[in-house]
Amino acid sequence: PASETIRIGTFLSVTGPASFLGDPELKTLRMYIESINKDGGVLGRKLELVHYDVQHLADKAKTAIKRLIEDDKVDVIIGPSTTGTTMATIPLVERAGIPMISLAGAVVIINPVKKWVFKTPHTDRMACAKIFGDMKKRGFTRIGMISGTGGFGKSMRGQCKGLAADFGISVLADETYGPKDSDMTPQLTKIKNTKGLQAVLNPGFGQGPAIVTKNFRQLGMGMSLYQSHGVASKKYIELAGAAAEGVRLPAAALLVADQLADNDPQKVVVVGYKKAFEKRWGSAVSTFGGHAYDGLQLAISAIARAGSTDKEKVRAEIEKTSGYIGTGGIVHMSPDDHLGLSLSAFRMLEIKNGEWTLVD
């Protein structure tokens, strides 16, 4: 019935160590649901957002998803923010049979494919590929890695180490740091003293990579520094300051919205999102908020196409998504690809004069 709202459930890491993911994600969802409702909603029905903060805790996520499914009886789920919380809830989602669009990074979420689970962010595997491609182009074959021990860093570290050989790259130093560490110079010193390294890759998110970047410059390390898409927000540049000069990373078009060619199909979308977000919240966009934007768009267009909130129908429609242009890239899903992004969705960026600039 038209009077009933469409209930969108979400459970994000709004506080805790992954809050820089959940915070912009929630803001994005709130903002767009408001504006969609103002424009009349979907299928003539208003959207209603039900949210629980689960920090980074798997147990909280499990309880939240039960609440969303059983008590709030939501129609579709967007989130959660992290791989750990996603993996903890997948069995429940699969059993309950409700579409969920995760905003977390790791490739394990959609590989192997799970019937009801989708995701919007590029996988860490793709990020590795993008980075290694760039390294290869620049002739770097001997690299060091320093990874955060959080879920994101750990997963990407594994993916990259697995992929390195394909690109003819050898990882000669492999260090880690804790999510709350405030000094990484010992690890970097070891990397520095490893003979013949040409580049260093730092998978991780939060403030850690900024500290790594600062320590990297403090130690006067000459090689190139690569960051992951986990730092794709202005905050990173702000925190690392001058030390971030010359750092490269793969990221979605959103970060360089203004620099995109006018004929770039993503231009309109990313510029629109960026403007709206920055106007409403007064803070810089990050790709993470963009993931939530994409998730929401995927969900509501699937509902619109399905003409109802019937879960199986909506799921099928999400799976059929093709040619959706989002902040993360152009999405072509299929029964055996619940992400639908190709490597080309990633852009290689370099920080110059405190700004993101497109490398290619």
Add this chain to the structure above:
Amino acid sequence: MAPEARSPTSPATSPAGPLLEVRGLCSHYGRIQALHGVDLEIAAGELVALVGANGAGKTTLLRAISGVQPVTSGDILLAGESVVGASASRRVRSGIAQVPEGRQMFGPMSVEDNLMLGAYTRDQRQVATDLDGVYAMFPMLRERHRQAAGTLSGGQQQMLSIGRALMARPRLLLLDEPSMGLAPNLVEEIFATVEGLKESGTTIFLVEQNAYAALSIADRGYVMETGRVVLSAAGRALLADEKVKAAYLGL
């Protein structure tokens, strides 16, 4: 038994009235009432002894006077002014010091620190001689002045507790069983000291199980039973009281 021994004698009159006056004092531990309307007076310069069986409420009374035990009703007047509303530290500043039951050391601190803390509320420039005085009284404390108070023997701690209270140079000294755990020769000495303090003008309220010795040197004495004062008379008179003899002196 002399009849006047039974009637509450008034304290030696001093122009300013009694130094300490306790009126109808009641105190509770939770729901248990420990003091049931205690009345007593101590004139300035007097030495008053309080005796009673264990559990009578002597310690509770002293704690209430010092302000570390809540009072449910009644009043405590120091030199005519009510102090029930005053904090313990205010009362120390107005001249009340106590040698508490159980010695109450600052265990890990040195003997000397414990003594110096006794003079916490005083001008520090004046305490050096008092410290010497205490050391003269208890030479053992001087020998051990750097030892942690908590490692002293029981009797040594008792000496320290007395010394610490003396460091405050109180107007009114409350002694809760000062002779406990002390060697006989020291007990004699303690009672001599108490008499000496009285001579030098300190007002003393002495709780003692060693009732014989206490009443012998006291101007007056009170007897407490289950939270009430049941007898008061001159010290010597109480010593002669048959009931006191039977109940507290064991004679």
Add this chain to the structure above:
Amino acid sequence: MSQALKRKLADPRTGGLLGLAAVIAVLPLFLPNNFYYDVAIGAGLSAIVCVGLNLLIGYAGQISLGHAGFVGLGAYSSAVLTVEFGWHPLAAMTAGALGVGILAFLVARPILRLRGHYLAMATLGLGIIISIVVNTEAEYTGGPDGMTVPSLMFFGRELYGEAVWYWIVGAALLFTVWLSLNLIASPVGRALRAVHGSEPAAEIAGVDTAHYKVLVFVISAVIASLAGSLGAHYAGFVSPANVGFFRSIELVTMVVLGGMASTYGAVVGAAILTVLPQLLTGLEDYEHIAFGLILMLTVIFMPRGLVPSFFTIARNRLASAGAPPP
């Protein structure tokens, strides 16, 4: 009702156990769906751990800030042994409990020589080391992302679903409470309390204080491990997030909030601290502020914990109601 029966019911063991059983039996009538069951199960599992922890903290007076580590070891034993080594879940659970028991036994002697904050520090360190290990040994544990755990099989039947687990956890809780009450009301329990009261006095009364400290540490660790195993099979998933320091602190907070040295207090504390955050989610940004505030206010006004304070108040009410008019 006969006097004897009345007395039996007023006795914390019989009366309280019956009361708890009644609550567990009736509660489902008020649980509209699986989410509520889930919260109840979570509360029950925490309560089991807290009943054990309370033996250690409340009765024997030895603090532990590392108990989440034991819960985690139990959970991961069940997970790793079943998934990686194909063990039967019950065997894995038993092995986990045994392993945790042995670990607790080995570290107990040196650790329990410490007192107060030093003991807190040592147990905290132990818990953190455990959480670092499960975080790092990703090959077995899945690292920070956690790992899935197969369902518990019982006589060939898969135990799945909140409704089933509600009764399993309920029964386990009841059993644990019964054990705890029995222990407390025995010479062993009194020896534990004696260790808390005065070690020299306990020793001279013939209580081998070191032995009892180790014993209660091991018991509480094993209970934690078993609860962890149950939780892992129920959730079908384990992750290191709940193995860490914060969860340990939370467990201690539950015990203190409910009332130290009160078995039912541990249950009540666990229930409240599990349910409260769910009630506060509606406050969104203000959730943490409210939670912190409630925690502070409860302890300020009931420093001895909810259950003991409640009983004192009730007793005083009764006493003043029964007292003759002055």
Add this chain to the structure above:
Amino acid sequence: MFAEFLQFLLSGVTVGAAYGLVALGFSIIYNASHVINFAQGEFVMLGGMSTVFLMAAGLPMPVAVVLAVLVTVVLGLLLEKLAIEPARGAGVVPLIIITIGASIFLRGVAQVAMDREFHAMPPFTGDAPIMIAGATILPQSLWVFGGMAVMGMLLWYFFARARFGKAMLATAYNPLAARLIGVNTRLVLLCSFGLSALLGSVAGILLAPITFTSYDVGIMLGLKGFCAAILGGMGHGAGAVVGGLIVGIAEAMGAGYISSEYKDAIAFIIILLVLFFMPNGLFGKRTTERV
């Protein structure tokens, strides 16, 4: 190789100084009440975050710093007045739980009143690394180190020499006796919270340029500071400093020579080993209770 060792050492000292600074904050309240103030890390957070936000509001750094310290101290005093004081006599464990509640509360307030993001603060005296025999250290690290040394010294003087400091210790050892000698124990407790809030906020401000700051930096710093304080012997000023340095250096050496994944575990194992052999920490007073 020596340069490498030296770098590890300098890194360890930098981090260790931060832990030591936080550990000192723990000592003060502990020394006055034997309470472990789990909100100590929140004082550190408030110092850094307030400074950042006041600077963002356009105040010059020195003014922002002073105001931030003031804000934190006021909050510390309020915490004591409104939450600790009413629960006095409740025993040490409930008081510790209250401070846990307070830390959750303060974090909640900070994320609502300020935000949930990380913030950088400009270093006091530039960020050109200083070279020492092939190893480098940031000028801000020297500030932290200096801050720790000064604070440690002041605290040592305070508790070993000053009368009020001794009264504080006395209050913790025996509150009843402290009242009987005329110590205003309420004032002592209030001051202890004020002082440690002051120390915490200064630590937070000194650290913010190195570690960045956010509403939840207090958690980790608080935890490590607690470890340092215990390792050194709770309540002992020099112990806190040494404890902090040992934890920091253990982490750095562990990360450098053994395994960066297990570096925290290495630090904890060292702490455990020390405690097994010195049950009261490195400098802690032995118990003096007699039977």
Add this chain to the structure above:
Amino acid sequence: MTLLKVEALSREFGGILAVDSLHFEIAPGSIHSIIGPNGAGKTTLFNLVTGVYAPSAGRVHFEGRDITGLAPHRLAAMGLSRTFQNLQIFFNMTALENVMVGLHLTLDRRLGAALFRLGGVARKERRARDAAAELMRFVGLEAYLDVDADAMPYGALKGLELARALASKPRLLLLDEPAAGLNPVETEEVAGLIRKIAQSGVTVVLVEHDMRLVMGVSDHVLVLDYGRKLAEGTVDEVRANPDVIAAYLGSGAAGGTHGA
């Protein structure tokens, strides 16, 4: 046959010899007193004998067995018990429960029985309660049976320690200042108790500064000073010893009356 034998026992604390190469023997079935100035080492001696402290040198034998360095609970099992000068009360229990702890060794302590309430735990507990109550009556504390220990006055706590120590059915009982804080009448009661205890076959070693009690009950007195033996003998011998008078008794107490 000696019950307790102390050989060249020494204990030092940071340079202070609290007990200094002490030798003595205690025969079974009598009341022995140990007196001496404050800090003479009496309590330390008790602590050494009962395993609270380890000696710096020397040995302790109990019933012919070397018990040096054994933990107190082992000694308790062998029949040694004591009270404490610095009261060691279980303040988290009622008075009766305090005494029941003293019965620990006589009760069923198996974990399984406790956990599952097997083997008549309930019945045995009831019997233990009765036994503890009986002991409290013996020391005159029947008024405090179910009172929380932390609400009892000092004097009563002394009695409670005594009841608890008796509960373990010791053959050797060490009492550290049992009459401290008691008035003469109460002290007289304690004297009566000590005699009764001794008559029941328990050997009592008494440390006490109340000379009326010491002189009234002791069969034998040992005087310590600076950790060493100053004198030893019967009450009358010790009382007349000029060294003891000078170091300890003072002028007034030698007569055996109380106080001044």
